Amino acid sequence: MRSLTPIPIMTIVAVVTVLALTSHVAVAVTVVTINLTNTGVNDYTLAPVNDTTILFYYAPVTFGVSPIIEGYYINVGNCQFTQAPAPQVVNAAEPELVRLLNGSLALMWLRVYGKYPNVSILIQESVLSNGQWGSPINITHNGVIAGYTSDGEYIYIVHEPEPSLSYSNTQVIVATMSGVTVKTFNIPYVIGIDAYNMTGVLLLANGSKALINFRNGTIKPANGIWITRNGEYFSYSSGSHTLTINGLRTTIPGNYTGAYPIPFNNGYIIVAWGSIVSAFKWVGGSLTPIANLTGVGNWEYLEVDGAVAGDTAVIAFLDTYRMRLYASIIPLNGECTPSGISGAVTTTVAPVTTTITTATVTVGNTTTVTRTVYVNTTVTVPVNKTVTATVVRYLTTTVRAPASGVPIVIVIVIVAIVAIVVFLVTRRHYAW
Secondary structure (H helix, E strand, C coil), X not given: CCCCCCCCCCCCCCCCEEEEEEEEECCCEEEEEEECCCCCXXXXXXXXXXXXXXXXXXXXXXXXXXXXXXXEEEECCCCEEEECCCCCCCCEEEEEEEECCCCCEEEEEEEEEEECCEEEEEEEEEEEXXXXXXXXXXXXXXXXXXXXXXXXXXXXXXXXXXXXXXXXCCEEEEEECCCCEEEEEECCCEEEEEEECCEEEEXXXXXXXXXXXXXXXXXEECCCCEECCCCCEEEEECCCCEEEECCEEEECCCCCCEEEEEEECCXXXXXXXXXXXXXXXXXXXXEEEXXXXXXXXXXXXXXXXXXXXXXXXXXXXXXXXXXXXEEEEEECCCCCCCECCCCEEEEEECCCEEEEEEEEEEECCEEEEEEEEEEECCCCXXXXXXXXXXXXXXXXXXXXXXXXXXXXXXXXXXXXXXCEEEEEECCCCECC
């Protein structure tokens, strides 16, 4: 896969010179987007179980009800949703599925004990064996967990020894999957973490990020990067619309405020969001639009993740503005009509013709570069008549000089439920 570099600006003694004109046609697909939750604060996790099934969990939270973990098996062959078994836990939040080194699937979550201010938030874990979840074990035993993640070999934890929720005494801990502490670093004001293979990106309370090597403890500025599920570094510039993955770059056509790459086979499914949520496929240096997953709205603040099993991608995005959780099923070949779940909107994408025109205009000493993108899609009526689909005829975007950056937004949610406090902290893929 090669880097997509911008077309160089040429010195022109002319009024308009068209530098590039490219068109390609994508195969027609049917994209299904489902609103999984209508109320409450929710979080989610998903992972491929095998080539045909994806396991998807979410933890709905409503006032007066203790939060539990629920989920679906999504058969990507026939788009059938079936209820998935879950460990029998209460007062649970922040679930995370992870594949262990031996191939088993483990589910971790935060377990809340006590009531504020005397509250403890611990990490618990259960392993799936022969279709049944094992008895939960405690990974941590005291204090408050402000964030965690795992690569299947280690668990990377942001821990506060005392339940102050002030972050002034946070520790960053590396533990084995059974809870044995390997490394401990005293780093104050850490509120979130992404990590893979003993390297991590820390989100700090002031909105900055730091890159940490857990083997030797060295820390340096992260310069806006995150780490994907399989350990690749990426960043996205909303000003230039440039997505960078391990040094490779591509420009996402459209005025998106955030983008997240989901690795699969020899490429990526890229989810981009802003006024709409869209999916692209990036393979071999070629970027192809797949579909718009939503209609026009305020989709600026999302937490996005996804997985690809077989020829189907499952994209989950949590709208942190409205606190709604959505899932989109994207067949990379063929179609998908969901069954076993309500609230689905089927988006039929006709063969998508994308035309990108880049023009440079030089008048005197001023050079202006304009890039116009035309994307044609068609949307059918919803499967569930109570859900309204938005018809998108075309999208035209002119890329201008980079605008000022989007303000950093830190979302911290504290929900009082049945005399306990559920502390949900931001992690992974918010559009900061």
